[in-house]
Amino acid sequence: MSAIRIDGNEISKSVNAETAAEVEALAQKYGVRPGLAVILAGENPASQVYVSRKVKMCEELGIVSKKIILPESVSQEELISIIDDLNKDDSIHGILVQSPTPKQISEKAVINAIDPKKDVDCFHPANVGKVFLGDLSGFLPCTPWGVSVLLEKSGISTAGKHVVVLGRSAIVGRPMAALLLARGANGDATVTVCHSKTPDLPSFTRQADIVIAALGIPQFLKGDMVKDGAVVIDVGINRIPCATTKSGFKLVGDVDFDALVEKTSAITPVPGGVGPMTIAMLMKNTVRAFKMSKGE
Numbered sequence: 001m002s003a004i005r006i007d008g009n010e011i012s013k014s015v016n017a018e019t020a021a022e023v024e025a026l027a028q029k030y031g032v033r034p035g036l037a038v039i040l041a042g043e044n045p046a047s048q049v050y051v052s053r054k055v056k057m058c059e060e061l062g063i064v065s066k067k068i069i070l071p072e073s074v075s076q077e078e079l080i081s082i083i084d085d086l087n088k089d090d091s092i093h094g095i096l097v098q099s100p101t102p103k104q105i106s107e108k109a110v111i112n113a114i115d116p117k118k119d120v121d122c123f124h125p126a127n128v129g130k131v132f133l134g135d136l137s138g139f140l141p142c143t144p145w146g147v148s149v150l151l152e153k154s155g156i157s158t159a160g161k162h163v164v165v166l167g168r169s170a171i172v173g174r175p176m177a178a179l180l181l182a183r184g185a186n187g188d189a190t191v192t193v194c195h196s197k198t199p200d201l202p203s204f205t206r207q208a209d210i211v212i213a214a215l216g217i218p219q220f221l222k223g224d225m226v227k228d229g230a231v232v233i234d235v236g237i238n239r240i241p242c243a244t245t246k247s248g249f250k251l252v253g254d255v256d257f258d259a260l261v262e263k264t265s266a267i268t269p270v271p272g273g274v275g276p277m278t279i280a281m282l283m284k285n286t287v288r289a290f291k292m293s294k295g296e
């Protein structure tokens with residue numbers, strides 16, 4: 001079997017085009033535009049790239065962005081005081097603090113300081129709790145939501161399927177399981193979550209109709225770990241040494257793509273799979289935040 005390659009670049013483009021059109025309609029209706037504040041503390045190179053991409057995407061879609069760069073040495077108190085000001089600022093509808101934060105700052109304290117109505121990452125316990133209760137009317141977790149949209153736009157239903165999620169992180173594995181469990185067209189799945197303490201993990205993945213890999217181990221999922229015709233979604237982004245590239249590195253996912261592409265019915269590449277969806281869904285959450293602020 002040769003797999004359909006699910007193209008996250010194409011699908012995110014169509015999501016972003018819908019968002020841009022919605023932003024224009026809202027700007028016409030209200031005379032103001034959605035606003036997103038992006039806070040970066042410190043100089044983590046990967047975080048700098050992610051923050052630049054988020055700000056650039058805002059520009060492309062007509063969303064106003066406010067980039068706040070803070071030194072590595074910023075105190076938790078200072079950061080929370082900046083968040084407090086943004087919570088009160090009516091021109092800002094979404095706030096995100098790029099993770100990881102410097103070591104003196106508790107990410108939990110920072111997330112708790114963001115007004116849940118502006119928590120476009122969907123990290124605040126109030127928003128996470130809603131998602132786990134199956135209420136999808138508010139913000140949705142960006143990466144898991146992106147995976148759901150990739151599946152939906154590729155014509156792959158999760159209803160009644162056995163989906164095995166690899167990884168139990170707060171950003172991907174756990175909220176992914178919650179979305180898949182929710183009632184509705186992109187949920188209604190039977191969900192198994194495997195992690196580093198799962199004995200005989202391949203015995204679970206071999207039963208899966210859909211495997212979603214988000215454990216952060218390069219090329220972990222091998223050809224003999226899935227059944228013929230399974231769907232594989234790769235959330236991993238790992239930088240590994242490579243002798244044939246100029247930089248000496250290459251990006252790979254948590255899936256051994258070459259081994260699985262012949263065995264699966266559909267698979268996402270890395271890069272160009274889930275990655276571009278996360279930002280697309282962040283933009284959609286920002287529009288949701290704006291609409292909520294207007295009582296829509």
Ligand code: GUN
Nearest residue numbers: 096097098099100121142
């Ligand atoms: N760091 C890695 N992924 C994310 C994300 O989705 N949001 C934020 N704020 N930080 C991250």
